[in-house]
Amino acid sequence: MARRKQIYEGKAKILFEGPEPGTIIQYFKDDATAFNNQKKAVLEGKGVLNNRISEFIMTGLERIGVPTHFIKRLNMREQLVRHVEIVPLEVVVRNYAAGSISKRLGIEEGTALPRSVIEFYFKSDELGDPLVSEEHITAFNWANPQEIDDMMAQALRVNDFLSGLFAGAGIKLVDFKIEFGRQYEGDMMRLIVADEISPDSCRLWDMETGHIMDKDRFRKDLGEVTDAYREVARRLGILRENESSGQSGPVLVSDNEK
Template sequence: MARRKKVYEGKAKILYEGPEPGTLIQYFKDDSAPTASIPAPAAVEGKGVLNNRLSEFFMTGLNAIGVPTHFIRRLNMREQLVRMAEIIPLEVVVRNFAAGELSSRLGIPEGTPLPRPIVEYYYKDDRLGTPMVSEEHVIAFNWATQQDLDDIVALALRVNDFLSGVMMGVGIRLADFRIEVGRIWEGDYMRLIVADEISPDSCRLWDVRTASEAMERDGVTREPGPMADVYTELARRLGVLPTNVTHTPKPSLIN
């Protein structure tokens, strides 16, 4: 078999040239991207397999409701075929509840419902720590146009509606998540699509059942807590858990 050409390697995934023009093969590693709480990548056996299945599940669902993504099909346990896209250098974060960096920055208690979903932008540069930026920064430095930003917000909110509904249906509250957005061209027409992945690595998930059990036991309303085994448990609840993968990793959360 001919050796595949590596296009890019990140902390959690590797991209290889695809079998057809305009395609890539996305390989899911077991490493996790570092966060403020997890400063160095931690390899967890089988995590890449689960993230491949979970991202397939979410991307397929988005495609089905008319939200365009780069996902074409899953190839095997760790790889999927995706469309090549020009990635906009932003992490787009949607927040439904106060948590992590938002709580510390604004002094809002963790778990407070936000009056509406809030969309934030973070400039993708690991050397700088992926700093938060405003729309003015994005437009001034030509990372995206005002029309792009309008379309990104609309795209992110549709993703939020879909993910929030799916998660709540299996007893999980979606506190916040991040996506990456890419540009693709169809002839002379450019469109924005959801790229990268959607998995527990990019979501903050709270188990609603934990809070309900605490209320029944103690008679006190409590905010949901993080799921200790987020990858396996989410895959199990959604019905996409491979039978030969069992492990209990801790989630990588948005800061």
């Protein structure tokens, strides 16, 4: 294989130059991190599962008219995606109280919120990704008012899609984080969903038992992290029904088997 130019390495992914102008190759690592990179581990097979789950979700979003950076999956760990200028914000949509909102507002985890709540966090590992307001966003020119409106509208559409998708699999979508990128085409610019959508970026609980099926299993030292991710993939139809969740590596359904 020809040596590729690495553009960026993050906590869970590596980005390489794509084969065509305006494209990037996104590689999913097995690395897991939490608490602003203070807790680290390598979880065999996690990158493979996140690659396929994110592919499945991004493809579904494209079908309902939500633009994303996803072009196609290249192999078990890599995707070809559109090159975008990442907006330096994490957009979090919360349906139930969990994590930081429970601590900040004293709401018991699992409490249904009166409506879906959207929060913005400034992307900065050094600062711990602080919660910011729309005033901060416009004052520091991270995004303009129209872009904020567009991100909020798209985030709610993503929430509707994901809530229905996971509910059909017996999974409660507690909250999730997405990122947006600016895609330039000549004089035109549009915001599209970027990064990934996977159990790394969503809180997912079994509807009947409340069993945690996301990255909180790593954060809270609950163990069986990849087994939980594998179960999410199985319920979404990405894994064969007859595959044991206790396998050492995930066995994924090929495209012609889906």
